[in-house]
Amino acid sequence: MLWAKSLHIVFVASWFAGLFYLPRIFVNLAMEKDEAATARLLLMARKLYRFMTMLAIPALIFGLWLWLGYGIGKGPGNGWLHAKLAVVVLLIGYHHACGSLLRKFESGSNRHSHRWYRWFNEFPVLALLAAVVLVVVKPF
Template sequence: MLWVKSLHIIFVVAWFAGLFYLPRIFVNLAMETEAASRQRLLLMARKLFRFMTLLAVPAIVFGLWLFLGYGIGKGPGQGWMHAKLALVLVLIGYHHGCGVLLRKFERGVNTRSHVFYRWFNELPVLVLAAVVILVVVKPF
């Protein structure tokens, strides 16, 4: 079980690196006016989105393995796990939303400012803090 837990943590950390950095690329894309720089940023964003998607899959698989296979978070007094799973769904939605925003940038139809993306970039930080508190403290 410790191997599965370790792999889950490793892939979650790697996935979060992408969730933290891709919106920063969006900030730069929203401010960029030069075509060559814009294309370079789009290339970076596409590659990062593809890579972070590949990292999200094993993070979720190993998490499900822990939950379903080992029963971590099951039983009475495990409300923290339900809250954590809800936040994981939020992160999956955020990841998908990043893909939608990336496609808008690729088509040249982005309507949001760099300020929006600066705020958008904060959501995974808040979710990460909440997940860590839920897993470590297990408040309910």
């Protein structure tokens, strides 16, 4: 179980690095006027999105392994796990939203300002805080 837990933590941390950084690239893309710089940022964003998707998959697999294989969070008094799973579902949605926003930048149809992306970038910080508190404190 400790191997699965360790690998889950490593892949979650790696996935979050992408969730933190990709919207920062979006901030720069929303502000950029130079075509060459825009092309470079889009290349970076595409590569990062592909890489963070590859990191999310084992993070989710190891999390499922801990939950289903080892029974973590089963039984009474484990409402924290249901709340954490809700946070994970929201993060998966956020990940896909990043992909959708990237496609809009690629097609030249972005409608959001750099300020919007700065606020958009705050969600993974709050989600990480919620997930860590739920797992460590287990408030319910």
